[in-house]
Amino acid sequence: MKQKYVWPLLGCIAVLLLSTGCETTGGSQTKTTIYDIHKRMVKLDKELGSSVTQLTESTATLNARIDANDEQSRTLLGMLEENRAKLDNLTRELESMKNTLYRHWNLTPGSAPRTQKDVSVSNVTIEGPAVPAPPAPSPTPLPTEPTPVPPTPTAPTPVPAAPVPVPAVEAPAPETPPAPPVPDQTKNVLEDSAPLPVGNVQPPPAAPATLPESTEVAAETAGAADPRLLYQQAQRSFANDDFSSALTQFDAFLSGNPDSDLSANAQFWKGKCQFNLSQYDDSVKSFESLRGKFPSSTKVPFAMHNQAVAHSRLGQTNEAIRLMEAVIEQYPASPAADQARADLRKLRGE
Incomplete structure (x- = not known):
């Protein structure tokens, strides 16, 4: 009778021991996996941190260059407007000189x-x-x-009267007598x-x-x-x-x-x-x-x-x-x- 109950009891004890060993082994593996993941995340965080820093510096440099280009563009536009104004003035002066030259x-x-x-x-x-x-x-x-x-x-007497016909040659241009x-x-x-x-x-x-x-x-x-x-x-x-x-x-x-x-x-x-x-x-x-x-x-x-x-x-x-x-x-x-x-x-x- 005693032997009938001993064997089942021994079987239960064996099962308990086996289950305890499995739990210990699985927990250790999980902890190891979590630790590895943590290490990788820390490493990635460091690498990403340096990359983000470089990206931030590059962005700041680009912004500075863009601002400088904008300033240069505004300066060039101002110079262009000034040159246009000078060119307009020169054109007007040239036209005036041309008209004067043609008249002369x-x-x-x-x-x-x-x-x-x-x-x-x-x-x-x-x-x-x-x-x-x-x-x-x-x-x-x-x-x-x-x-x-x-x-x-x-001679002094006709001198004052003599200049009168000279401009008169131009004045009566339409008339028939001075036609020549x-x-x-x-x-x-x-x-x-x-x-x-x-x-x-x-x-x-x-x-x-x-x-x-x-x-x-x-x-x-x-x-x-x-x-x-x-x-x-x-x-x-x-x-x-x-x-x-x-x-x-x-x-x-x-x-x-x-x-x-x-x-x-x-x-x-x-x-x-x-x-x-x-x-x-x-x-x-x-x-x-x-x-x-x-x-x-x-x-x-x-x-x-x-x-x-x-x-x-x-x-x-x-x-x-x-x-x-x-x-x-x-x-x-x-x-x-x-x-x-x-x-x-x-x-x-x-």
């Missing part, structure tokens, strides 16, 4: 003023409203009207592709500009001392539309000073005087002489254009067109080329 050179910067002048292709007169200008050699005596002034002793002077002035507007000699041209006394005989004597006397005085006297005569006296004075200057630094200018204005006096053949020769003697002068393109217009006044249309095309080809950026383009269109009836 008696040119037409736009196309509208040029429509006031028309070209008659039949007789090829690049002229304004007064088309009968070509057969008008009558303008020649006009500059010499002041010559019948009383002798030198009484009007073509001369319109020609200046059309063909004077070089500045009129108006610089420093205000004569203190009015008498020398209106008395050809006295001006010639004074010019010769002054020219003997200083050739520039003779040149300035010729300038004053031209500016006062006294082309006959100006022609004589420019001739005298060229005769006495063929190698002066003003000789090219004097030769050009000599041709202009002859042109304004309707002496187109002589004008062509003078401009041709300028081109031959002073090929590097800045007056050459203007001389070529004026010579072309003189040819057109003589009915030599082909030669006029050839010279104007040469001006455009050889001096494309000069004001003379701009005027030649407009005149070519008129000559061709475009």
Whole structure:
């Protein structure tokens, strides 16, 4: 009976012992696993901490660079606006200088003023409203009207009255009697592709500009001392539309000073005087002489254009067109080329 209960009891004790051993073994493994995980988490935390620190520093650096770039962008925008303002001012100043230069050179910067002048292709007169200008050699005596002034002793008497007709030549331009002077002035507007000699041209006394005989004597006397005085006297005569006296004075200057630094200018204005006096053949020769003697002068393109217009006044249309095309080809950026383009269109009836 006792043996019957002993064996089951021993079996229970064995089971209890086995179960206790299993529990001890499983708990130890769990603790080991948890410890390993903890170590890994600590290691990862350290690694992530350094990475986060580096990322934070990089972000701060990038933000600083972005702020610096923004500042530079604002500075560049300010400079750009300032440069735009300066460019606008320069553009306005350039336009003002261009208009002043065109007025000084008696040119037409736009196309509208040029429509006031028309070209008659039949007789090829690049002229304004007064088309009968070509057969008008009558303008020649006009500059010499002041010559019948009383002798030198009484010269002061007509001197105040003499300047009155000079501006009057411009005022009654639309009237029929003074029509011959009007073509001369319109020609200046059309063909004077070089500045009129108006610089420093205000004569203190009015008498020398209106008395050809006295001006010639004074010019010769002054020219003997200083050739520039003779040149300035010729300038004053031209500016006062006294082309006959100006022609004589420019001739005298060229005769006495063929190698002066003003000789090219004097030769050009000599041709202009002859042109304004309707002496187109002589004008062509003078401009041709300028081109031959002073090929590097800045007056050459203007001389070529004026010579072309003189040819057109003589009915030599082909030669006029050839010279104007040469001006455009050889001096494309000069004001003379701009005027030649407009005149070519008129000559061709475009």
